[in-house]
Amino acid sequence: MKRTNFYNIHKKLGAKIVGFAGYEMPVQYSSIIAEHKAVRNSVGVFDVSHMGEVFVSGNAALDFVQYITINDASKLNPGKVQYSAMCYPDGGIVDDLLVYRLAENEFLLVINASNIDKDFQWMSDNNKFGVTLDNRSDEYSLLAVQGPKSKEVLKKLTNADLENIEYYHFIKAQFAGTDMILSRTGYTGELGYELYFTGVEKKAEEIWEKVFGAGKNFDIQPAGLAARDSLRLEMGFCLYGNDIDKTTNPLEAGLGWITKLNKVDFIGKGKLLEIKSKGLTKKLCGLVSEEKAFPRHGYNINSNGKIIGKVTSGTVSPILEKPIALGYVDKEFSNEGSEVGILIRGKEVPARVVKLPFIKK
Numbered sequence: 001m002k003r004t005n006f007y008n009i010h011k012k013l014g015a016k017i018v019g020f021a022g023y024e025m026p027v028q029y030s031s032i033i034a035e036h037k038a039v040r041n042s043v044g045v046f047d048v049s050h051m052g053e054v055f056v057s058g059n060a061a062l063d064f065v066q067y068i069t070i071n072d073a074s075k076l077n078p079g080k081v082q083y084s085a086m087c088y089p090d091g092g093i094v095d096d097l098l099v100y101r102l103a104e105n106e107f108l109l110v111i112n113a114s115n116i117d118k119d120f121q122w123m124s125d126n127n128k129f130g131v132t133l134d135n136r137s138d139e140y141s142l143l144a145v146q147g148p149k150s151k152e153v154l155k156k157l158t159n160a161d162l163e164n165i166e167y168y169h170f171i172k173a174q175f176a177g178t179d180m181i182l183s184r185t186g187y188t189g190e191l192g193y194e195l196y197f198t199g200v201e202k203k204a205e206e207i208w209e210k211v212f213g214a215g216k217n218f219d220i221q222p223a224g225l226a227a228r229d230s231l232r233l234e235m236g237f238c239l240y241g242n243d244i245d246k247t248t249n250p251l252e253a254g255l256g257w258i259t260k261l262n263k264v265d266f267i268g269k270g271k272l273l274e275i276k277s278k279g280l281t282k283k284l285c286g287l288v289s290e291e292k293a294f295p296r297h298g299y300n301i302n303s304n305g306k307i308i309g310k311v312t313s314g315t316v317s318p319i320l321e322k323p324i325a326l327g328y329v330d331k332e333f334s335n336e337g338s339e340v341g342i343l344i345r346g347k348e349v350p351a352r353v354v355k356l357p358f359i360k361k
Contacts, residue, residue, distance in 0.1 A: 004049035005141050005204035013222055020225060021113035023050040028224040035227035036318040039188055043147035043215050044223035045208075052116035053140045053196070054123065056107040058131035065099060065107050068126055068267060070250060072260040076101035081168040081185055084258055086122065087268030091249035091275055095119050095240055098185065100170060108181075112240045126267065141204045145211060146192030146231075149218040154193055156214040158182070162193075176210040178203065187228060189235035189361050230315050233324065236286055236356030242297055243284060243312040243326050251275055252328065253284045254356070282309065283334040286358055287325040289351040293344045295325040300343040301351075308333050311342060317358060324358050325351070 002023045010017065015026035026047065028035060038044045056064060065073040071084035078101050086094035095115045100108035111119045120135045127133060145154060151162050160173035160182060170183035178197050186192030197207070212220055229239070238244045238253060250259045251272060261273055287295070295314030300307050309329035317324045325342065333340060336355050341348035 005201040006047045026224040028226045032226040033318045035223040038221035039147045042218050043149040044221045046144040049141045050113035052111040052137040054109045055134040060129035061105045064129040064131045071258045072263045091268045091271040092246035093244045139198045143195045146186045146188045153215040176207045188231040234358045282328045286354045286356045287351040289323040293323050293349045302341045
């Protein structure tokens with residue numbers, strides 16, 4: 001099992017450590033609800049150094065990124081970020097990812113930790129453009145500083161103009177005495193930033209301590225993978241391996257908005273056009289229940305005793321204080337307001353289809 005440069009800090013803080021994507025990662029420190037609410041109400045910090053960073057460079061870098069991803073990377077100027085995905089020829093999802101345009105002929109692809117080896121192999125196998133692919137995942141540390149007070153915390157540690165970094169944009173800046181990529185992105189739905197930097201464990205720990213020192217008067221809190229999951233679920237954000245995978249396509253997963261079927265050819269385009277023309281048979285929906293229950297991945301979704309789908313992600317929302325879930329249901333049951341049941345421990349718990357996100361920001 002690998003360890004991030006912040007592992008010793010997590011242990012010192014008493015974090016519960018679990019194995020995740022080949023890393024020993026903190027799942028929680030104090031409590032999931034406390035960490036969740038810290039991010040919603042003030043500021044929290046996640047160690048997400050397990051994520052993958054692949055650099056793409058060369059004269060045909062844009063052509064490669066266009067071919068391998070479903071969004072339109074030609075719309076990116078240097079300094080801009082894009083949410084996208086990679087698909088197999090049958091339309092199934094290889095992974096979802098962030099695409100950073102660093103320069104005219106240089107991109108950074110940020111991929112899911114559990115998929116790094118698979119994704120890099122997929123990129124390499126489909127590199128018909130002669131670009132240079134550099135997997136630097138093990139070199140980079142990554143902190144996500146998230147919450148309504150995140151900007152005020154980070155402004156204490158850099159002279160960079162944070163006020164003018166728009167959502168899904170980034171800058172290269174000196175922060176806490178270190179050169180890094182400072183990106184206004186995140187997985188929580190809150191104002192937030194992600195800090196990409198290289199260096200040894202000692203430097204990473206110094207940066208952590210500086211961030212927490214700057215956030216002390218905002219009661220800054222460390223947050224683990226469990227709070228990260230509940231935060232993203234409240235926003236209806238997909239998690240690879242739960243809500244999307246090789247058996248699902250982006251159109252049924254509600255990712256049609258990043259699937260640019262009118263752009264140049266990309267892997268899976270033909271199949272996705274076919275799927276769109278035939279019409280979807282199922283859709284990923286948000287479900288809310290008023291009963292005390294805990295929907296979990298794999299639970300059946302029913303209508304009149306008939307299975308119409310399955311839960312892909314579920315929790316009790318710390319903000320709504322209600323059970324919420326994502327799940328694929330047959331298209332006829334996917335309209336907002338549709339009444340369904342989630343089979344939990346042998347009992348069919350009433351739920352209704354709602355428009356995402358679960359909480360409005």
